[in-house]
Amino acid sequence: MIGRFTALLVAAVAVVGLSGTTPAQAAWGTAGVGAGRQAAMTMPTGSAPTVTMTTAVVGLGLVRTYTVTWPRTELHAGMPVTAYRVTRTSTLGVAVLSGGTCSGVTVLGLGFPTYVPADVAALTHSCTDTSAVDLGVVRYAITPVYGNWVGTPSVWSAPVS
Amino acid sequence: MCTCTDIHGQPTATRADARKAGRKRNRRRAAVVFSIGALMLGGGVAWAAWTNSGTGAANAKATTATALVVTAGTPASTLYPEPSNGYPNSTVGAIYTTVANPNNYPVTVTTVSVGTVSITPQAGKTCAAGSVVATAASMTLATPISLPANASATAVTIPSAVKMLGTAEDGCQGASFSAPVTLTGASS
Numbered sequence: 001m002i003g004r005f006t007a008l009l010v011a012a013v014a015v016v017g018l019s020g021t022t023p024a025q026a027a028w029g030t031a032g033v034g035a036g037r038q039a040a041m042t043m044p045t046g047s048a049p050t051v052t053m054t055t056a057v058v059g060l061g062l063v064r065t066y067t068v069t070w071p072r073t074e075l076h077a078g079m080p081v082t083a084y085r086v087t088r089t090s091t092l093g094v095a096v097l098s099g100g101t102c103s104g105v106t107v108l109g110l111g112f113p114t115y116v117p118a119d120v121a122a123l124t125h126s127c128t129d130t131s132a133v134d135l136g137v138v139r140y141a142i143t144p145v146y147g148n149w150v151g152t153p154s155v156w157s158a159p160v161s
Numbered sequence: 162m163c164t165c166t167d168i169h170g171q172p173t174a175t176r177a178d179a180r181k182a183g184r185k186r187n188r189r190r191a192a193v194v195f196s197i198g199a200l201m202l203g204g205g206v207a208w209a210a211w212t213n214s215g216t217g218a219a220n221a222k223a224t225t226a227t228a229l230v231v232t233a234g235t236p237a238s239t240l241y242p243e244p245s246n247g248y249p250n251s252t253v254g255a256i257y258t259t260v261a262n263p264n265n266y267p268v269t270v271t272t273v274s275v276g277t278v279s280i281t282p283q284a285g286k287t288c289a290a291g292s293v294v295a296t297a298a299s300m301t302l303a304t305p306i307s308l309p310a311n312a313s314a315t316a317v318t319i320p321s322a323v324k325m326l327g328t329a330e331d332g333c334q335g336a337s338f339s340a341p342v343t344l345t346g347a348s349s
Contacts, residue, residue, distance in 0.1 A: 029346070032229025037337070
């Protein structure tokens with residue numbers, strides 16, 4: 001009788017004891033502190049545009065329209081930039097966009113006007129620049145913009161006149 | 162002897178007394194067994210934990226778990242201002258480290274916390290402090306990091322750990338970022 005009672009008690013204690021050890025086996029916590037590192041990307045260089053020029057008589061003058069077309073620029077695959085700066089150089093006048101859509105809107109904080117495509121994901125973008133005066137030989141360059149980040153201007157386009 | 166004489170002299174009362182004495186002994190034995198059992202229970206937790214990680218000296222190491230060794234890794238991706246709809250994948254905001262496990266048991270890292278990010282802009286540029294921040298004070302890894310026992314420094318990528326504010330200035334281009342990273346895990 002005593003032996004049976006004792007055996008039962010020991011068995012019960014053993015069962016409880018063993019079951020209680022399981023959580024302890026998984027509780028060997030450890031940690032480590034050190035440095036993690038990351039780096040920021042740099043903006044890509046713009047792609048050189050292609051430019052065509054057309055003329056039209058408006059009133060007594062001749063208006064020149066330059067159509068500037070360039071491929072989309074991406075930060076990385078599938079992530080296009082959000083805007084472009086279109087710049088012009090000409091042999092007979094200052095490099096200021098005189099009209100058309102290339103001037104775009106001025107993005108606050110950038111300090112210069114940019115062209116914001118209606119669809120930044122489009123494979124190619126295009127804008128027009130008009131001038132009522134003869135600019136001589138004209139060339140264009142495209143600079144990608146992403147937020148406040150400004151990339152490197154493309155090489156100048158082939159000259160048009 | 163005196164008790165024996167009493168028992169022989171009074172047989173009926175003696176059997177009752179004997180049963181009573183037997184019950185007392187049983188209770189005493191039960192108490193002793195229970196006490197031993199209770200001691201085993203208390204000690205059993207520790208004993209079983211020791212055996213969890215091996216025997217002898219290995220157990221001693223397990224009780225004083227050595228910290229994981231975390232060092233700066235080499236970035237395999239780059240960061241840029243976060244778009245309004247978030248980064249397209251978890252790689253952009255990743256943090257790169259190397260981790261060594263000096264313990265003689267494998268460890269699984271499940272939680273990561275990232276401290277204040279230090280910014281080192283490129284020469285001649287500025288990038289305001291706070292332009293890059295941790296995405297959360299503490300994050301549970303969707304895919305825990307498994308480190309074998311005694312693992313040497315292993316490259317570890319912690320996805321979606323940091324982000325650059327969308328208003329980050331132009332001077333943040335090409336900057337380097339470093340942040341204290343705490344990896345927390347358990348033996349596995």
